[in-house]
Amino acid sequence: MSLSHFLSMGGYAAFVWPAYAVTLIVLIVNVFAARASYRRALEEARRRLQMSELAG
Amino acid sequence: MWIWLHKFASPPHFYRLAGKLVPWFGWSAFVLIVAALFGGLVLAPPDYQQGDAFRIIYVHAPSAWMSLFVYVVMALASAIGLIWRIKLAHAVAASCAPIGASFTFAALATGALWGQPMWGTWWVWDARLTSELILLFLYLGYIALRASIDDLQRADRASAVLALVGVVNVPIIHYSVVWWNTLHQPATVTKMAAPSISTSMLIPLLIMIVGFTLFFVALLLVRVRGEVLRRERSAGWIREVMA
Numbered sequence: 001m002s003l004s005h006f007l008s009m010g011g012y013a014a015f016v017w018p019a020y021a022v023t024l025i026v027l028i029v030n031v032f033a034a035r036a037s038y039r040r041a042l043e044e045a046r047r048r049l050q051m052s053e054l055a056g
Numbered sequence: 057m058w059i060w061l062h063k064f065a066s067p068p069h070f071y072r073l074a075g076k077l078v079p080w081f082g083w084s085a086f087v088l089i090v091a092a093l094f095g096g097l098v099l100a101p102p103d104y105q106q107g108d109a110f111r112i113i114y115v116h117a118p119s120a121w122m123s124l125f126v127y128v129v130m131a132l133a134s135a136i137g138l139i140w141r142i143k144l145a146h147a148v149a150a151s152c153a154p155i156g157a158s159f160t161f162a163a164l165a166t167g168a169l170w171g172q173p174m175w176g177t178w179w180v181w182d183a184r185l186t187s188e189l190i191l192l193f194l195y196l197g198y199i200a201l202r203a204s205i206d207d208l209q210r211a212d213r214a215s216a217v218l219a220l221v222g223v224v225n226v227p228i229i230h231y232s233v234v235w236w237n238t239l240h241q242p243a244t245v246t247k248m249a250a251p252s253i254s255t256s257m258l259i260p261l262l263i264m265i266v267g268f269t270l271f272f273v274a275l276l277l278v279r280v281r282g283e284v285l286r287r288e289r290s291a292g293w294i295r296e297v298m299a
Contacts, residue, residue: 006097006098009108009109009111010102010107010108010109011107011108012107012108012109012173015109015112015169015170015172015173016108016109016111016112016169018169019112019115019116019165019166019169019170020093020097020115022115022162022165022166022169023115023119023162023166026119026158026159026161026162027089027271029158030155030158030271030275031275033154033158034155034275034278034279035278037154037278037279037282038278038279038281038282039282040282041281041282041283041285041286042282042285042298044285044286045285045286045288045294045298046298049294049295049298
């Protein structure tokens with residue numbers, strides 16, 4: 001099986017590859033979004049900690 | 057059992073354990089998804105009716121499965137949070153919503169890309185597609201509701217009620233292809249009789265579904281760690297984990 005045959009997806013390349021691309025993008029964005037959400041929470045917690053130490 | 061559960065649900069214990077588990081779930085999900093991509097795109101033969109277009113099933117069905125699975129987890133966590141007032145449960149529910157919304161979007165987008173060559177249309181207002189769209193709006197409504205309430209405890213309770221009301225949509229989506237005779241094809245895997253798909257086509261699909269599920273667990277653990285920090289008021293253990 002040649003590469004061009006594989007890429008053509010039996011004539012359905014215009015539908016198969018975008019479907020895979022959309023899903024892959026969703027997976028990757030999820031990784032970065034989850035990390036960003038965690039880092040934000042960590043930063044907020046650190047700030048709260050400093051505030052309470054200043055107050056105490 | 058209760059002692060174990062109490063220890064597990066205690067914020068510092070969960071925070072540390074989840075931190076250790078994330079790479080295990082993440083990397084096993086990665087390996088399974090890559091293997092399933094190879095199996096689905098290369099090893100599986102083309103479908104005798106749909107040709108190579110059927111390969112969209114390997115991203116469409118797992119996304120659709122996750123859109124429902126994540127909602128069920130979110131609703132269960134919401135119920136536990138409301139009944140037993142467990143903060144960790146609310147943290148889980150809040151973390152589910154953006155992940156579930158993204159998988160619902162993927163299911164709808166890949167479904168449109170499958171519908172166009174097979175049905176000749178990107179979209180049709182049939183029962184399966186419409187109820188899946190409502191699922192997306194439920195997730196978005198949940199996220200918007202949380203964002204509109206500043207007090208975390210009140211946001212947790214209000215959004216939990218919304219999640220529980222919306223759970224009626226889950227069986228409607230699942231059985232929509234049975235109850236209404238629609239354009240969407242009936243279930244391929246979850247039939248009482250043998251699945252209507254050959255083994256070489258089925259195995260990559262099952263691997264992909266397991267991979268997506270493990271991927272979801274890894275994402276969930278990362279987000280819940282953050283949500284636990286947001287809900288924590290006793291500074292003692294936070295100072296410890298940050299040191």
